Amino acid sequence: MTLTTPALLFPAISLLLLAYTNRFLVLAQLIRELNQRDNSGLELVVKRQITTLRKRLHLIRAMQSAGVMSFLLCTLAMFLIFVEMPLLGSIFFGCSLASLTISLVLSLFEVHISTRAIEIELESMAAQP
Template structure:
């Protein structure tokens, strides 16, 4: 294995972290809008949304954490390979891939939670029309 193998992951991990940061910023904006819209009186639908938002914030933080760990391990892998420590480089690269996979799996779960949030919003709209 050469240093170029882990180097191939750098752009992918960087873009993934950027996407996670965007999700975080959008979620923060949604929370602020919900706070402004609801004010002091929180409806039942808003309470459900708040719980959903809390869960999503936790998951996004976890996604980011595993992504950063993957990035660090990928960098370590390149360093180990540069130092001619092949086995250590391969182990670090494998751990980097495992961390990246965990990050993606958490992301998949967060997407599911996000869809549930949209369902809650649709229910709220249906109740307002009735």
């Protein structure tokens, strides 16, 4: 394995972390809007959303943590390859890929929960006269 192999992941991981940050910011804005919303008649919907929002916040934090860990491990792999320790560099690169995979699986789960949250909103809209 050469130094360029782990370097190929840098743009992908960077874009992934940017996407996760955007998801977090949108979620934070949604929470602020729910907090300021006139909740007359919508208490049940908001309470259902709170549970979902908490799960999503925890997932996004875990996604970001795994993504950052992947980035760090990839950097260490590059350093180890640079200082001519290719076996250890390969191990760190493999761990980086595993961490990236965990991050992506968590992201998939968060998308699933997000979709259910939108369905709760649609249910409340459909129930209103």
